[in-house]
Structure formats: C-alpha cells, structure tokens
Amino acid sequence: xxxxxxxxxxxxxxxxxxxxxxxxxxxxxxxxxxxxxxxxxxxxxxxxxxxxxxxxxxxxxxxxxxxxxxxxxxxxxxxxxxxxxxxxxxxxxxxxxxxxxxxxxxxxxxxxxxxxxxxxxxxxxxxxxxxxxxxxxxxxxxxxxxxxxxxxxxxxxxxxxxxxxxxxxxxxxxxxxxxxxxxxxxxxxxxxxxxxxxxxxxxxxxxxxxxxxxxxxxxxxxxxxxxxxxxxxxxxxxxxxxxxxxxxxxxxxxxxxxxxxxxxxxxxxxxxxxxxxxxxxxxxxxxxxxxxxxxxxxxxxxxxxxxxxxxxxx
Amino acid sequence: xxxxxxxxxxxxxxxxxxxxxxxxxxxxxxxxxxxxxxxxxxxxxxxxxxxxxxxxxxxxxxxxxxxxxxxxxxxxxxxxxxxxxxxxxxxxxxxxxxxxxxxxxxxxxxxxxxxxxxxxxxxxxxxxxxxxxxxxxxxxxxxxxxxxxxxxxxxxx
Numbered sequence: 001x002x003x004x005x006x007x008x009x010x011x012x013x014x015x016x017x018x019x020x021x022x023x024x025x026x027x028x029x030x031x032x033x034x035x036x037x038x039x040x041x042x043x044x045x046x047x048x049x050x051x052x053x054x055x056x057x058x059x060x061x062x063x064x065x066x067x068x069x070x071x072x073x074x075x076x077x078x079x080x081x082x083x084x085x086x087x088x089x090x091x092x093x094x095x096x097x098x099x100x101x102x103x104x105x106x107x108x109x110x111x112x113x114x115x116x117x118x119x120x121x122x123x124x125x126x127x128x129x130x131x132x133x134x135x136x137x138x139x140x141x142x143x144x145x146x147x148x149x150x151x152x153x154x155x156x157x158x159x160x161x162x163x164x165x166x167x168x169x170x171x172x173x174x175x176x177x178x179x180x181x182x183x184x185x186x187x188x189x190x191x192x193x194x195x196x197x198x199x200x201x202x203x204x205x206x207x208x209x210x211x212x213x214x215x216x217x218x219x220x221x222x223x224x225x226x227x228x229x230x231x232x233x234x235x236x237x238x239x240x241x242x243x244x245x246x247x248x249x250x251x252x253x254x255x256x257x258x259x260x261x262x263x264x265x266x267x268x269x270x271x272x273x274x275x276x277x278x279x280x281x282x283x284x285x286x287x288x289x290x291x292x293x294x295x296x297x298x299x300x301x302x303x304x305x306x307x308x309x310x311x312x313x314x
Numbered sequence: 315x316x317x318x319x320x321x322x323x324x325x326x327x328x329x330x331x332x333x334x335x336x337x338x339x340x341x342x343x344x345x346x347x348x349x350x351x352x353x354x355x356x357x358x359x360x361x362x363x364x365x366x367x368x369x370x371x372x373x374x375x376x377x378x379x380x381x382x383x384x385x386x387x388x389x390x391x392x393x394x395x396x397x398x399x400x401x402x403x404x405x406x407x408x409x410x411x412x413x414x415x416x417x418x419x420x421x422x423x424x425x426x427x428x429x430x431x432x433x434x435x436x437x438x439x440x441x442x443x444x445x446x447x448x449x450x451x452x453x454x455x456x457x458x459x460x461x462x463x464x465x466x467x468x469x470x471x
Binding site for chain 2: 041044045048051052055059061063064067068070071074117118120129130131133134161163164165166167
C-alpha cells in the first residue's frame with residue numbers, strides 16, 4: 001500500500017487491533033482474529049468464471065456453463081478451506097527471546113493445530129518471513145528475529161498467513177503475543193585500555209586454565225553444564241564432571257561498568273558481558289556494579305541472565 | 315508469499331506439457347496441418363528440454379522464438395477465422411510460458427490459461443466420452459494448481 005494516507009490508515013488499524021486484541025502469552029486463532037480476502041489469482045479466477053459464463057451463454061453450450069458453475073463452486077469451497085486452515089491454530093510463547101547485539105535472535109514458539117499447511121510466519125511490517133509447510137499436532141518453532149541494537153523490546157505483532165489450498169484466497173492474522181526480546185551487548189574480550197574493572201581477572205583466567213581439567217565423579221546437585229557428555233557416552237555408568245576450581249569458587253569477583261556514554265559505554269558493556277560469561281564458566285561468585293545500580297554476588301544461569309539484562313538496559 | 319518462491323518440480327512441468335499436448339489434440343478441428351505441425355515441433359522441443367533438464371529460457375529468448383510463429387498465425391487470420399486464431403494464440407501462450415518455468419509463481423498464469431483453454435474445447439467436442447476426458451483435464455489442471463500452493467509431495471485431499 002503506497003497510496004496517500006495508507007500509513008495513517010495502518011496506524012489506525014494497529015491502534016484498533018491493540019484495543020481489541022491486547023497481547024496474550026497464548027492465544028487461539030478464531031473468527032475475530034482471522035481475515036480473508038481473495039488473492040490476485042482469486043480475482044483472476046472470478047474473471048475466468050464470468051468469461052466462461054459469457055462464452056457458454058453466447059455459444060449456448062451447457063458444458064461450458066457447467067464448467068463455469070463448477071469453478072465458481074470451487075472458488076467458494078476454497079474460501080472455507082483457506083479459513084479452516086488457520087482456524088483454531090494455537091500459539092504460545094515458550095520463553096523470552098535472548099540474543100547478542102549483531103547476532104540474529106529467535107523466539108521459541110509452540111504451535112498447535114489439527115492440520116495446517118503452508119503457514120507463513122513473520123513479524124508485522126518485516127520482510128523476514130518463514131515458511132512452515134506442515135503443522136499437525138503440537139510443534140515447537142523458532143521464529144527468526146531481525147538484527148536489533150542492544151536493549152529490551154516488546155514483541156511486535158506477528159503476521160501469520162497462508163494461501164493453501166489453491167491460492168485463491170489470502171488468509172491471515174495479526175496475533176499479539178506478550179514476550180520480551182532481550183538484546184545483550186555483544187561479548188568482547190577486554191583489552192589493556194579497557195575502561196572496565198574486575199577483581200584480578202588475569203589471575204582468574206590463569207586459575208581457570210590450570211583447574212579446568214580437574215575432574216571428579218558426578219554427585220547429585222552438580223550443574224549439568226559441567227558434565228563431560230563425551231565421557232558419559234563412552235562410560236554411561238560413571239558420569240564425570242569438571243570440578244569447580246576451589247580458588248575460583250571461593251573468590252568473589254566484581255564486574256564494574258564505569259559511567260560512560262556513546263561508543264565507550266558500548267565497548268565497556270561488551271567487555272563486561274564477556275567477563276560475566278567467563279566468570280560463570282569458571283563457577284566464580286560474581287556481582288555487577290553499574291552506575292547507580294549494584295547486583296549482589298551470585299552464581300548460576302539465572303544470575304547471569306539478570307546481569308546481562310541489566311547490561312542490556314544500561 | 316514464500317511458497318511461490320519454491321522450485322517447480324520436473325514432474326509438474328511434465329504434466330503441464332502433457333496437458334498442452336492433449337489440448338492440441340482436442341483443438342484439431344480449429345488447426346490446419348501447418349499450425350498443427352508447428353505446435354507439435356514446439357511441444358517436442360519442450361519435451362526434449364524437460365528430458366535433458368536444461369535451463370529455462372529467458373523472456374527475451376521466448377519472444378524471439380514465438381514472434382515468428384505469431385506472425386505466421388496472423389498471416390493466416392483470414393483462413394483461420396477470429397475464434398480459431400484465439401485458440402492458436404491461447405495454446406501458443408501456454409506453451410511459451412512452459413519454456414520459462416522455474417519457480418512456482420511462474421506457473422500461476424499458465425494454470426489460468428490452461429483452465430480457459432480446456433473449457434474452450436467444449437466448443438468442438440460435446441460427446442459424452444470426450445466431455446469426460448475434458449473434465450478429466452480440468453481435474454488434472456486443478457491438481458497442478460493445488461501443487462503450486464501445497465507442500466512438496468502433498469497428495470490431494
């Protein structure tokens with residue numbers, strides 16, 4: 001739509017949708033959410049029906065008239081089939097999308113339908129679209145997201161569309177799902193002139209290298225990320241885990257981001273992101289100090305996610 | 315739509331060529347020996363290209379191929395008559411399009427033209443058996459249309 005006023009009309013339509021269909025964590029496509037209009041081929045098909053009708057009446061040919069009526073009935077039947085292809089399709093967000101700046105992210109969705117074919121999914125207003133040829137029953141689907149700068153975004157409306165089975169009707173929906181898109185700073189190893197401070201990171205790296213290969217038998221409570229999966233495959237009765245270096249486990253590391261602006265801030269955040277990941281890998285206890293905010297010492301994936309989210313919002 | 319960007323299968327193109335050959339047979343009352351021979355040659359070349367899996371022709375190449383044929387048909391307007399000339403042009407357009415098929419979206423117009431061409435065969439043939447054959451062709455064309463919008467290898471129904 002490039003004609004004048006199309007942008008205003010689209011905004012008005014989006015406001016209307018926001019009012020009528022607020023974001024939900026899970027939803028089912030029903031009559032209120034599905035739109036259906038003839039496609040270009042559908043319009044040409046209607047022209048064909050009219051042409052054949054005129055040809056049939058002019059030549060007084062009942063078989064051509066029969067053809068015309070059969071194609072008309074097919075057109076009407078396809079309208080229903082196209083609608084039922086999307087009808088009762090259930091969508092749910094499994095988790096918030098997480099990615100790093102400069103890397104494409106994906107939103108994990110759970111799709112459920114009795115029988116849906118050739119479903120095209122994408123974000124509203126975005127060119128990036130994906131095709132799901134067959135959906136029968138429940139299926140997990142990773143919706144690819146466009147590249148975004150660092151930050152936290154609300155998931156825009158999705159666009160689901162399909163022209164199955166004969167391409168005569170375009171059936172689509174704009175479901176709104178409540179989810180966040182977290183874009184963390186891209187991890188970057190710190191350099192000498194880094195405007196970032198952490199409690200003796202050099203010693204920490206050295207400790208990590210020397211102690212990383214120390215192994216111990218698996219005990220209940222050990223982190224799954226520390227299990228040596230390759231060894232587990234060869235000796236399934238003896239699971240082995242990487243031992244958390246004592247020095248690292250006991251050490252308390254603080255990652256600090258100084259008060260900066262512009263590219264210097266982005267660089268500092270990227271280095272802080274890298275350091276947080278390294279500290280989590282070595283099993284250290286670490287905290288995050290941001291200008292005006294401090295995250296207490298902690299460990300584990302949830303703590304790392306909290307720290308990264310703070311970096312994204314910084 | 316993304317589905318339209320999928321590659322068209324060789325089998326699809328083969329069935330479409332077979333359909334056009336059948337339409338040519340049904341149109342025989344409107345064709346003379348010269349035009350029939352020309353169309354048979356075009357279809358044979360199409361079949362050889364399909365068999366050898368050669369690259370589809372570009373729009374410019376098809377124009378160069380079909381322009382002399384169209385000129386020849388126009389020269390015969392008086393002897394053919396307007397209605398018969400329309401059948402010639404219809405079938406020529408369908409065969410010409412078949413030379414350039416690569417993606418699913420390339421075939422949408424072809425399917426439309428074939429519907430019209432098949433239905434027009436009722437002007438010449440209204441015997442019960444031939445009518446059955448023509449309805450069968452319509453069904454085959456419907457199946458081809460379904461294949462354009464369905465997942466690969468999807469059976470009808």
